Amino acid sequence: MAAVGSAVGLGNIWRFPYICGKYGGGAFLLVFLLFVFFIGMMLMMCEFVIGRRSRHATVQAYSTLAPHKRGWRMVGVLGIVTCFFILAQYWVISGWTLSYFFDAITGRLAQMGQDTEAIKDYFSTFSTSAARPVVCLAIFAVLTAVVILAGVQRGIEKVSKLLMPLLVVLLLVMCVRSLTLPGATKGLEYLFYPDFSKLTAEGVLAALGQALFSLSVGMGAMIVYGSYIPADSNLFRSSMWITASDTFIAILSGVAIFPAVFSCGLEPTGGAGLSFCVLPNVFNSMGTLAGIFFASIFFLLLAIAALTSAISILETLSAFLIDSGRLKRSSATVLVVCAEVMLAAVVSLGGGMWSHIHIAGQNFFNFTDRLNSIYLPPLCALGTVLFLGWVVPSNDVYDELSNHGTVKATFYPLFRFIIRYVAPLALIIIFVSTFFS
Numbered sequence: 001m002a003a004v005g006s007a008v009g010l011g012n013i014w015r016f017p018y019i020c021g022k023y024g025g026g027a028f029l030l031v032f033l034l035f036v037f038f039i040g041m042m043l044m045m046c047e048f049v050i051g052r053r054s055r056h057a058t059v060q061a062y063s064t065l066a067p068h069k070r071g072w073r074m075v076g077v078l079g080i081v082t083c084f085f086i087l088a089q090y091w092v093i094s095g096w097t098l099s100y101f102f103d104a105i106t107g108r109l110a111q112m113g114q115d116t117e118a119i120k121d122y123f124s125t126f127s128t129s130a131a132r133p134v135v136c137l138a139i140f141a142v143l144t145a146v147v148i149l150a151g152v153q154r155g156i157e158k159v160s161k162l163l164m165p166l167l168v169v170l171l172l173v174m175c176v177r178s179l180t181l182p183g184a185t186k187g188l189e190y191l192f193y194p195d196f197s198k199l200t201a202e203g204v205l206a207a208l209g210q211a212l213f214s215l216s217v218g219m220g221a222m223i224v225y226g227s228y229i230p231a232d233s234n235l236f237r238s239s240m241w242i243t244a245s246d247t248f249i250a251i252l253s254g255v256a257i258f259p260a261v262f263s264c265g266l267e268p269t270g271g272a273g274l275s276f277c278v279l280p281n282v283f284n285s286m287g288t289l290a291g292i293f294f295a296s297i298f299f300l301l302l303a304i305a306a307l308t309s310a311i312s313i314l315e316t317l318s319a320f321l322i323d324s325g326r327l328k329r330s331s332a333t334v335l336v337v338c339a340e341v342m343l344a345a346v347v348s349l350g351g352g353m354w355s356h357i358h359i360a361g362q363n364f365f366n367f368t369d370r371l372n373s374i375y376l377p378p379l380c381a382l383g384t385v386l387f388l389g390w391v392v393p394s395n396d397v398y399d400e401l402s403n404h405g406t407v408k409a410t411f412y413p414l415f416r417f418i419i420r421y422v423a424p425l426a427l428i429i430i431f432v433s434t435f436f437s
């Protein structure tokens with residue numbers, strides 16, 4: 001359940017619709033699904049095996065499993081760097097969610113009615129302003145740290161066991177509302193009809209990045225969770241459930257968002273603000289009171305979903321410092337949070353006040369987004385599959401996946417074939433082709 005909490009978050013409700021819209025809809029969805037099950041889920045099993053077998057956090061896990069090949073720990077280091085950049089951006093968007101929750105509950109969103117332009121303007125004014133997004137991300141950061149420091153993660157996870165199904169119910173309500181708006185079918189067509197002419201090499205890489213981001217794999221977070229998994233849990237079955245529920249929620253939010261995008265006359269290629277520009281329209285079309293009610297609960301649940309994901313990223317970073325033996329939990333967490341809030345503020349301002357400052361042709365917000373999806377996780381993923389496929393002895397991997405021979409692992413030959421050949425080749429081909437396009 002904790003891993004589901006890590007997987008389900010802004011990646012499903014904010015990032016999936018925005019990336020899917022940006023790279024062409026249906027064809028992207030198809031490629032995304034292929035990556036989710038053939039690479040993402042396999043990678044999740046790899047990370048669980050590495051974590052549970054070594055009982056260590058990200059970097060140390062690699063050195064424990066391959067004590068004579070210490071170079072492989074660089075894959076873990078790459079994961080830590082990835083987590084560092086991901087959390088900064090994650091807190092920015094979590095801050096937006098928090099801010100929208102305040103706006104929903106105080107009726108500010110409802111005031112705008114179904115004026116699509118006003119809602120859009122509100123989002124761009126808000127997201128490019130200096131103070132409010134930074135304050136909100138800082139509040140969210142403190143919230144994440146408090147949960148970890150107070151040791152109430154397990155409490156949060158228990159609560160989210162109840163709340164996440166509620167989020168699904170709410171998404172279903174929003175799907176119904178969105179689908180009954182005028183012109184909604186166009187959105188469904190966009191999401192489910194694959195038009196391959198819209199798919200680019202970069203879109204394929206983005207689909208891979210989104211699959212990894214959404215499943216929280218390719219940065220070592222699942223290694224840390226793997227190290228906490230009880231010896232008798234079935235890793236294949238757990239990975240299957242996590243992958244299926246995460247994907248189901250992503251598609252559900254696509255169904256809630258795309259019909260409304262077309263009905264409101266917005267562009268599916270609207271970028272990072274897509275969900276925030278579309279959803280208020282959906283709520284406001286429910287009537288004032290119902291709108292305020294549903295919008296408030298929705299943004300609150302989304303913030304909690306974001307919190308359970310942020311916890312897992314912060315946990316990966318502090319577990320690395322704690323496991324290296326130099327710091328206590330409290331100092332490790334405080335250190336990471338301070339550094340991270342500074343980076344997050346830069347990311348936030350990079351989309352607004354500092355948008356004229358470019359790195360590799362992108363402002364800092366977009367640059368971090370690309371780093372977090374297109375470059376770092378696929379690279380770390382490549383290292384992880386190569387490590388488990390070629391470095392760790394096959395018997396050890398089989399032993400871990402079959403719980404020392406006590407559960408059947410009939411999928412093992414296929415899994416091994418994928419992590420040794422299919423996944424590495426696919427990852428290399430995608431990288432090289434994007435580079436040349």
Ligand code: PHE
Pocket residue numbers: 006007008009010011012086213214215216217219221309310312313
């Ligand atoms: N999977 C999370 C989401 O979809 C984000 C995440 C990425 C969490 C990496 C942990 C590690 O929102």
